[in-house]
Amino acid sequence: MSDVDISGNLRKVFRGGVDHCVDLAEKYGGAVRLTSLFADAIYLSDPLAFYHVLVKEQHSFEEPDVFIMSNKAMFGEGLISTIGEKHHGEQHRKQRKLLNPVFSTSNMRELLPTLQSIAHKLTSVLVAKLPDDGSYKEIDVLPWLSRSALDGVCQAILGYPSNSLEAAENDEYTEALRMMGPLISRTMYFRPYVPMVVRNLSPYWSRKFVDFITAPWMPTETMREVREMRRIIEIMDSGSKKAFAEKKADLETTALSSADAEPEVGDLKPSRRKDMMDIMLRANSASSSSERLADAELLGQMNVMVFAGLDTTTSALSRCVYLLAKNPHAQARLRSEIRDAVGSASVAKDDSLISEHENLLLSLSYDTLMNLPFLDGVVRETLRLYPSLPLMSRRATKATTLPLQFPVRSSSGAEVSAIPIPEKSFVIISILAANRNRTIWGDDANEWKPERWLSSPAGPGAEVLFDGAEVLPSKSSAPVLGVKDGIRYPGVYSNMMTFQAGSRSCIGFKFAEMEMKEIIATLMLRLHFALPTDADSNGHIKEIEWRLRGFHIPVVKPPAGDGITPRVPLNVRLVQEDDFIW
Numbered sequence: 001m002s003d004v005d006i007s008g009n010l011r012k013v014f015r016g017g018v019d020h021c022v023d024l025a026e027k028y029g030g031a032v033r034l035t036s037l038f039a040d041a042i043y044l045s046d047p048l049a050f051y052h053v054l055v056k057e058q059h060s061f062e063e064p065d066v067f068i069m070s071n072k073a074m075f076g077e078g079l080i081s082t083i084g085e086k087h088h089g090e091q092h093r094k095q096r097k098l099l100n101p102v103f104s105t106s107n108m109r110e111l112l113p114t115l116q117s118i119a120h121k122l123t124s125v126l127v128a129k130l131p132d133d134g135s136y137k138e139i140d141v142l143p144w145l146s147r148s149a150l151d152g153v154c155q156a157i158l159g160y161p162s163n164s165l166e167a168a169e170n171d172e173y174t175e176a177l178r179m180m181g182p183l184i185s186r187t188m189y190f191r192p193y194v195p196m197v198v199r200n201l202s203p204y205w206s207r208k209f210v211d212f213i214t215a216p217w218m219p220t221e222t223m224r225e226v227r228e229m230r231r232i233i234e235i236m237d238s239g240s241k242k243a244f245a246e247k248k249a250d251l252e253t254t255a256l257s258s259a260d261a262e263p264e265v266g267d268l269k270p271s272r273r274k275d276m277m278d279i280m281l282r283a284n285s286a287s288s289s290s291e292r293l294a295d296a297e298l299l300g301q302m303n304v305m306v307f308a309g310l311d312t313t314t315s316a317l318s319r320c321v322y323l324l325a326k327n328p329h330a331q332a333r334l335r336s337e338i339r340d341a342v343g344s345a346s347v348a349k350d351d352s353l354i355s356e357h358e359n360l361l362l363s364l365s366y367d368t369l370m371n372l373p374f375l376d377g378v379v380r381e382t383l384r385l386y387p388s389l390p391l392m393s394r395r396a397t398k399a400t401t402l403p404l405q406f407p408v409r410s411s412s413g414a415e416v417s418a419i420p421i422p423e424k425s426f427v428i429i430s431i432l433a434a435n436r437n438r439t440i441w442g443d444d445a446n447e448w449k450p451e452r453w454l455s456s457p458a459g460p461g462a463e464v465l466f467d468g469a470e471v472l473p474s475k476s477s478a479p480v481l482g483v484k485d486g487i488r489y490p491g492v493y494s495n496m497m498t499f500q501a502g503s504r505s506c507i508g509f510k511f512a513e514m515e516m517k518e519i520i521a522t523l524m525l526r527l528h529f530a531l532p533t534d535a536d537s538n539g540h541i542k543e544i545e546w547r548l549r550g551f552h553i554p555v556v557k558p559p560a561g562d563g564i565t566p567r568v569p570l571n572v573r574l575v576q577e578d579d580f581i582w
């Protein structure tokens with residue numbers, strides 16, 4: 001396998017930015033050994049190696065202990081805390097079995113109206129900020145997209161009546177959910193201690209330990225954040241318990257008053273399919289007692305879904321709006337496609353026409369929304385080039401050999417097509433490098449080209465699920481995007497790795513895709529976005545830069561910005577007649 005002999009190059013993967021992560025794979029191939037003072041890791045982007053780590057040999061490559069145990073401490077028994085050790089593997093399988101149908105396309109259809117109303121609220125909030133004369137205003141769109149994603153998970157997933165788009169302040173529970181992701185990033189250094197505490201102390205003494213380290217007299221900034229984290233977890237926990245108890249009571253009342261008291265999974269009355277928790281609770285009560293999940297597990301799913309679905313979706317949405325602002329032609333093309341789908345030939349110019357448009361958009365069915373070719377290309381291409389979670393890690397539970405699709409050179413210069421993986425070694429899954437592999441995606445793999453998806457014979461919206469075969473049988477001679485000479489990545493979404501592969505792949509990808517499409521379509525029809533153009537008092541124009549720090553963080557580059565605070569300032573105005581290309 002290729003070696004890079006610079007001490008500490010492991011750290012650079014997490015600090016060096018997108019270009020470094022991509023260059024590493026381009027220069028050294030799909031398996032690169034990286035070193036640091038404390039640990040080595042294999043940086044992977046080879047398709048066959050991914051298949052082995054994430055699908056075929058997934059039990060030999062577990063999530064690190066730190067990840068599982070701290071998730072359990074924070075969220076309870078949800079999906080991302082029930083993987084890992086053997087007996088947890090079984091619990092995870094059981095949870096996925098119940099939850100997979102909950103995320104079915106037919107259930108997504110039922111959730112769309114909730115997202116439509118959020119998308120319309122977002123648009124109205126932004127429109128209300130604009131000058132009446134049609135000129136543009138610079139707006140930082142990041143907090144608004146983040147609030148939409150927050151309302152999305154609260155309302156469509158939890159059935160919790162949040163209103164972060166309109167309320168001046170979030171209620172305590174919604175605010176705790178919002179704070180969770182940022183606080184987890186800020187207290188990352190604390191995570192390695194969690195397994196030590198959980199393994200060595202009884203629940204009673206674990207609690208005493210946490211009481212001790214979060215005592216108010218602990219003066220440091222570090223402890224202030226851990227204390228805040230504990231406060232947020234407690235609010236989230238009691239809020240989720242309360243919302244869950246209400247949902248359960250509501251479900252029991254409905255069941256008692258309903259003629260068909262025995263609902264079946266995927267066969268709920270449309271009027272009852274209001275949110276994911278509803279669907280989940282009904283699926284659970286309809287399943288056999290051996291497959292049924294305990295209340296604690298259902299509760300854990302609530303917390304996990306919010307955590308897993310919030311910052312990931314915000315990141316993807318804000319990148320998408322930014323890219324459209326940067327690419328006016330793609331924006332105009334997308335807007336024209338949406339207008340045609342809405343079925344109106346003219347642009348909304350006054351309020352009565354605007355509300356007509358809104359109603360028309362509201363009636364855009366799930367199938368129409370999900371099959372708009374260019375919208376589909378915009379969303380897929382954004383998710384391919386800028387996956388919200390660019391790097392994931394796994395730890396080998398036993399020594400094994402990893403086959404490679406594309407041979408690499410070992411440090412002795414020999415070409416090898418399999419690499420030894422010692423027990424306990426770390427593997428970095430570079431989703432980023434895989435999604436930009438030129439051999440698979442072509443020489444323009446690093447470019448954002450939504451139109452590349454239009455020529456795929458799989459067609460927009462069509463999913464080819466990985467069937468476990470290492471090469472795709474070539475049924476057709478026409479090229480399929482993301483498949484080269486029958487070789488492809490094992491990802492669950494369009495041959496890319498953004499939502500990962502195997503039984504731990506993202507369960508919420510259909511929801512995320514639908515939410516992105518709904519919000520982008522609604523925004524595009526009413527609003528025009530462009531990069532900032534106004535110079536500040538020193539003559540500097542804001543330039544947005546995306547920094548890779550685990551997540552992609554958009555900041556305004558110095559000297560016009562501080563280079564730290566997450567922001568996406570864009571020039572926003574109402575759509576005009578020449579903002580269409582046909």
Ligand code: HEM
Nearest residue numbers: 079308309312313316388389498499500504506507508512
């Ligand atoms: C653009 C948005 C999203 C991206 C890029 C994304 C990506 C991912 C990835 C890469 C994983 C695998 C993590 C790992 O291997 O450790 C994952 C897992 C997961 N995602 Fe997503 N996700 C997104 C949105 C969502 C949404 C909206 C939900 C909930 C509705 C969700 C729920 C989950 C859950 C529960 C898991 C854990 C699955 C398991 O362990 O069985 N995600 N996601």
